[in-house]
Amino acid sequence: MGAVRRSLQGLAFRLRQAQSLAGRGLNSLRVRGWAGTLERWRQRRAPPLESAGPVSAPAASSQAAALRLPRPDAPRASVIVPVYNQLSMTLACLRALADAGDRSAFEVIVVDDGSSDATPQLLPTVPGLVFHRNRENLGFIGACNAGAAKARGEFLVFLNNDTTVQPGWLDALLATFESHPDTGLAGSKLVYPDGRLQEAGGIVFADGSGWNYGRFEDPSHPRFNFVREVDYCSGAAIAIRRELFDSLQGFDPLYAPAYYEDTDLAMRVRQRGLKVRYQPASVVVHHEGATSGTDTSSGIKAYQVANQAKFLERWREVLAREHKPASAGADAASERGRRHRVLVLDACTPTPDRDSGSLRMTALLRLLREEGCSVVFFPENRAHDGAYTEALQQLGVEAWWHPWVADVPRWLARHGKEFDLVIGSRHYVLGPALPLLRSLAPRARVVFDTVDLHFLREQREAELAGDAAGLRTAARTRKAELALVAQADLTWVVSEAERVLLCTEAPDATVDVVSNIHDVAGAGPGFAAREGLLFVGGFRHPPNVDAARWLADEILPRIHARRPGLPLHLVGGDASPAVQALGEREGIQFHGYVPDLGPLLNGVRVSVAPLRYGAGVKGKVNQALAHGLPVVATTCAVEGMHLADGSDVLVADDADAFAQAVLRLHEDSALWSRLSEGGLENTRRHFSPDVVRAPLRRLLDGLPGR
Numbered sequence: 001m002g003a004v005r006r007s008l009q010g011l012a013f014r015l016r017q018a019q020s021l022a023g024r025g026l027n028s029l030r031v032r033g034w035a036g037t038l039e040r041w042r043q044r045r046a047p048p049l050e051s052a053g054p055v056s057a058p059a060a061s062s063q064a065a066a067l068r069l070p071r072p073d074a075p076r077a078s079v080i081v082p083v084y085n086q087l088s089m090t091l092a093c094l095r096a097l098a099d100a101g102d103r104s105a106f107e108v109i110v111v112d113d114g115s116s117d118a119t120p121q122l123l124p125t126v127p128g129l130v131f132h133r134n135r136e137n138l139g140f141i142g143a144c145n146a147g148a149a150k151a152r153g154e155f156l157v158f159l160n161n162d163t164t165v166q167p168g169w170l171d172a173l174l175a176t177f178e179s180h181p182d183t184g185l186a187g188s189k190l191v192y193p194d195g196r197l198q199e200a201g202g203i204v205f206a207d208g209s210g211w212n213y214g215r216f217e218d219p220s221h222p223r224f225n226f227v228r229e230v231d232y233c234s235g236a237a238i239a240i241r242r243e244l245f246d247s248l249q250g251f252d253p254l255y256a257p258a259y260y261e262d263t264d265l266a267m268r269v270r271q272r273g274l275k276v277r278y279q280p281a282s283v284v285v286h287h288e289g290a291t292s293g294t295d296t297s298s299g300i301k302a303y304q305v306a307n308q309a310k311f312l313e314r315w316r317e318v319l320a321r322e323h324k325p326a327s328a329g330a331d332a333a334s335e336r337g338r339r340h341r342v343l344v345l346d347a348c349t350p351t352p353d354r355d356s357g358s359l360r361m362t363a364l365l366r367l368l369r370e371e372g373c374s375v376v377f378f379p380e381n382r383a384h385d386g387a388y389t390e391a392l393q394q395l396g397v398e399a400w401w402h403p404w405v406a407d408v409p410r411w412l413a414r415h416g417k418e419f420d421l422v423i424g425s426r427h428y429v430l431g432p433a434l435p436l437l438r439s440l441a442p443r444a445r446v447v448f449d450t451v452d453l454h455f456l457r458e459q460r461e462a463e464l465a466g467d468a469a470g471l472r473t474a475a476r477t478r479k480a481e482l483a484l485v486a487q488a489d490l491t492w493v494v495s496e497a498e499r500v501l502l503c504t505e506a507p508d509a510t511v512d513v514v515s516n517i518h519d520v521a522g523a524g525p526g527f528a529a530r531e532g533l534l535f536v537g538g539f540r541h542p543p544n545v546d547a548a549r550w551l552a553d554e555i556l557p558r559i560h561a562r563r564p565g566l567p568l569h570l571v572g573g574d575a576s577p578a579v580q581a582l583g584e585r586e587g588i589q590f591h592g593y594v595p596d597l598g599p600l601l602n603g604v605r606v607s608v609a610p611l612r613y614g615a616g617v618k619g620k621v622n623q624a625l626a627h628g629l630p631v632v633a634t635t636c637a638v639e640g641m642h643l644a645d646g647s648d649v650l651v652a653d654d655a656d657a658f659a660q661a662v663l664r665l666h667e668d669s670a671l672w673s674r675l676s677e678g679g680l681e682n683t684r685r686h687f688s689p690d691v692v693r694a695p696l697r698r699l700l701d702g703l704p705g706r
Contacts, residue, residue: 233262
C-alpha cells in the first residue's frame with residue numbers, strides 16, 4: 001500500500017506542476033511573446049553537471065628533470081611534505097604541486113625523515129625546493145613539526161607525499177579562511193585514483209572511533225560538495241595558520257609516530273573557539289596505503305588502534321557531551337553544530353549579480369547558516385548552474401541538482417522527515433509541492449515566501465495596459481497566492497504595505513515582513529566627482545522593460561531639452577533587441593549585464609527608478625541607497641520602503657515631474673548630500689541583515705529542538 005500511495009502522490013505532484021508550468025507559459029507568451037518565452041526557458045534550463053571520473057597522477061620519475069618549484073620572498077603558504085623513502089612518489093607529488101597553477105604564493109618544504117633511498121641526494125637539487133633532513137627518524141609527527149619550524153608562510157599546509165593535488169587546490173583551501181573567518185583548520189576533499197571519494201571531512205564518534213565521511217561514494221554527490229563544519233580532516237591535506245599551530249605547540253608527540261594527531265589537533269583548535277571546515281573545492285588524490293599500508297595489526301598502522309585509546313582518554317568528557325554514538329550513523333554526524341535542518345525551494349538557483357530577488361535569497365540563505373541551520377536548497381528546474389551553484393556551496397548550503405533530484409516525490413520520501421522547516425519561494429514553486437510536503441515532511445513548518453505579491457504586480461500591469469486578459473490572469477494568481485497564504489504556517493512578504501494588504505485579504509493568516517537585505521556600502525565619492533544618470537534592472541522582468549522605454553521615450557527628452565548630453569547608463573542583462581537599441585539613441589549608453597556595479601554606483605550622480613507598475617520592494621532602489629547614491633523614483637518604485645519624499649528620495653509620477661526632479665537633484669549639491677545620508681540611514685534602519693534576524697529568530701526559536 002505504501003508504494004501505491006507514493007505513486008499516487010507522485011502523479012498528483014506532476015499534474016499540479018504541469019498545470020502550473022502551463023499557466024506560467026501562457027502568461028509568458030502573452031507578456032513576452034514566443035521569442036522571449038523560449039529565451040527565458042533556455043536560461044532556466046542550465047545543463048546538468050557531469051560526474052567526476054578517475055583522476056590520473058602526473059608521470060612519476062626517479063629523476064627531477066625539468067622540475068622547478070616556486071620560492072617566493074613572502075610566501076602566503078608553506079606546503080610541508082614529510083617523506084620516508086618512496087622517492088618516485090615524492091617526485092610525482094612535487095610535480096603536481098608545480099603544475100597546479102595556484103595563484104597563492106607558496107613554498108614547498110620537504111622533510112626527509114631518514115630515507116635510505118636516493119631522496120637525500122636528489123631532492124636538494126630541485127630548484128626552489130626547501131629540503132630539510134632530520135638527524136634521526138622522528139616519525140610522521142616529528143617530521144611535520146620540524147617542517148613547521150622551517151616555514152615562513154602565514155599558513156601551514158601539511159600534505160602527504162602519496163598525494164596528487166588538483167588544479168586550484170591551494171587557492172580554494174586558503175579561501176576558506178577568508179569566506180569563513182572563524183575557521184581554524186581546513187581540509188581538502190580526498191579522492192582515490194579511481195575517482196571514488198575517500199573523505200569529505202572526518203567524523204569522530206563518542207567512543208573515539210573515526211570515520212571518513214563518504215568513503216567509496218561518488219565525489220560529485222551534493223552531500224559532499226558544500227563547505228561544512230566537521231569533527232576533523234585527515235592530515236593528508238590540511239591547512240592551519242602558522243601562528244595558531246605554534247601556539248598549540250604543533251602536533252602532539254603523545255601520538256608518535258603517527259595516527260590521531262590530526263584528530264587531536266582539530267579538537268584543540270575547537271577549544272580555541274574556532275571551527276574545523278571541509279573544503280570540497282580543494283581536491284587532492286590520495287594514494288592511501290602507499291606509504292603506510294592498510295593493515296592495522298602490524299607495522300606503523302598498528303598505532304592507529306593504540307592511539308585511539310590515548311585520544312579517548314584525553315577527550316572522553318568532550319566526546320560524551322558533543323559527539324554522537326557510532327550507532328547514529330555517519331549521515332547524522334556529518335555536520336557539526338547545526339540547530340535545525342531547513343529545506344529551501346525556489347524557481348532557479350540565485351544569481352545575485354543579476355536580479356534583486358536572487359540577492360535577497362542569497363542573503364537569506366547566509367543568515368540561516370549564521371543562525372546555526374543546516375540548509376538544503378534545490379531549484380525547481382533542478383539544474384546545476386555552474387558558478388552560482390558553487391557560490392551557494394561555498395556559503396555552506398547543501399545544493400542539490402539533477403540527476404540527484406531526478407524525482408521530487410521520491411527524494412522527499414527519502415529525506416522529508418529530516419526537515420524542521422521548509423521555505424517555499426514563489427507561489428508557483430510551493431503550490432504543487434505543498435501537499436507532498438505535508439505528507440512526507442510531517443515535522444516541518446512551512447513558510448510561503450511570496451518574494452512579492454505576484455497578483456498585485458500582474459493586476460497593476462493589466463490596469464496600466466487596459467488588458468482584460470491580464471486582469472483575468474491576475475485574478476487566478478490572486479486565488480493561488482491567497483490559498484497558499486491560508487495553508488502555510490507562516491507567510492513572508494517584503495513590505496509593510498503588502499502585510500497590511502494581506503491583513504484584509506487573509507485576516508486569519510500569520511504574516512511577517514522579511515524584506516530585501518543589504519549591507520551599507522557607504523557614501524563613496526562626493527557630489528562634484530560624479531555625473532550622469534543610472535537605471536539598473538534585469539530585462540527579463542517586464543516592469544523594467546516598460547520603465548526603460550518610458551525613461552527613454554518620455555523622460556530623457558525632457559531632461560535633454562534643459563541639459564543636453566546628460567548621459568544615461570542603462571544596465572541589465574537579458575535585454576531584447578528592442579531594449580538594446582535604446583543605446584543607439586543620443587545620450588544613452590546601454591551596458592547590458594555588468595558583473596560589478598561599483599564603478600557606476602560610485603561614478604553617476606543620480607539613480608532613477610521610473611517604474612509604472614510592480615509589487616514588492618525594489619532592489620535597484622535599495623542598492624543605490626546603500627551606496628549613498630540618491631534616487632528619483634515613482635510612487636510604485638518606493639512603495640513600502642519607509643522613504644520620505646524630499647528627505648530620503650525624490651518622488652514623481654509623470655514624465656514632466658520626473659524630469660524636473662532629476663534635473664533638480666543633479667544640480668543641487670545640498671539636496672544631493674541630504675538625500676545621500678537619508679538613503680544610507682534608511683538602509684541601516686529597514687534593510688540591513690540585523691533587521692531580518694528578528695523575524696528569522698522568532699521562527700527558529702519556535703521550531704522543535706533536534
